[in-house]
Amino acid sequence: AQTVTQSQPEMSVQEAETVTLSCTYDTSESDYYLFWYKQPPSRQMILVIRQEAYKQQNATENRFSVNFQKAAKSFSLKISDSQLGDAAMYFCASKDSNYQLIWGAGTKLIIKP
């Protein structure tokens, strides 16, 4: 069965600095997708970034980038130039060919002004 593990329940970073959130996963599939979602206090889950497992190049979306290490089954999220609006719960998730997204327990990110 697929599992997703986020080992950091909470992280804090100074505004304008860089922070990395960790995620490891386990799957027996060869074709799968990985995601980072953000859930601010407004509660709406928002897609931050996604990575197709067959692509070796790390995905990037503006200040958000991932470090995808397929052999190590690691998928960390790097947030550069942290902003107050980045404060939220961040969830890592994996998906194979069916409808099931497997979610981590989340990391609470605190931004210090």
Place this chain on the structure above:
Amino acid sequence: ETGVTQTPRHLVMGMTNKKSLKCEQHLGHNAMYWYKQSAKKPLELMFVYSLEERVENNSVPSRFSPECPNSSHLFLHLHTLQPEDSALYLCASSQSQGTGANVLTFGAGSRLTVL
């Protein structure tokens, strides 16, 4: 207006009540999902509908009853719930096929409290 709208935002109900949660999407998607989010636990997939047919039902108790009358609307009917059912219920939608099937758009959730 968000692409996925959930009502009500908050609901308090007794264990003998019957209520419903509603979800509506304006994105032209044809797959819709119900998730349960409890404190300090990963999101739990409850139900999936694709092209208005239920394709996933993750051993959810029968006191939760989904309904998908068309591809834009999804309901979760609640009856004789237990206090442990108190949680945030999230609705999501996506395309049912292709790369769009991998990207879910979520609503803001319905916070349910069972007394």
